[in-house]
Amino acid sequence: AQKITQTQPGMFVQEKEAVTLDCTYDTSDQSYGLFWYKQPSSGEMIFLIYQGSYDEQNATEGRYSLNFQKARKSANLVISASQLGDSAMYFCAMREGRGSGNTGKLIFGQGTTLQVKP
């Protein structure tokens, strides 16, 4: 069975500094995708970054980068130059890939609440 683990319930970071949010996963599939989402208090799920299991380069999207360590089954999110607007809940998620019986469902970790201090 697939599993996603985020071990940091809450994190603080000083404005303009970088922060790393941890995520480990477990799957027996060879094909899968890893996502990070930001969820502000409004509830919407804001897509940040995606890494496919076969992608050799770490994904980057602006201030977001994903530190993908396949052998360790980790997919940490790095936010550089934190801003006050980055304060939110962050979810790591894993999507099963194309395979027999797979529906492509997305499962989520427990989430990390990030607070950026001025």
Next chain:
Amino acid sequence: GAVVSQHPSWVICKSGTSVKIECRSLDFQATTMFWYRQFPKQSLMLMATSNEGSKATYEQGVEKDKFLINHASLTLSTLTVTSAHPEDSSFYICSASTGFGNTIYFGEGSWLTVV
């Protein structure tokens, strides 16, 4: 970009009544839609997966007779919470997909309060 619209954003209903939440893909056809439930400060829990024209696949522990999911077209899926009770109060959010990989898009979510 791909847009998924969810309606209503907020709904308050009386205990014992049913409430329907719609999830529409506005500019693409979704082969699969997913429904999630989220309690405050907790993670999103997958409730069910639905494909157009077929019965939804429910996750273990989700009552299919209570949470009715209909996926009548490639652009619309509905979740009906039947005989709602206060413990059904939660945030419900849908996502729609056009395939595998990075092809999944979320609606804005619906806050349900049962009084």
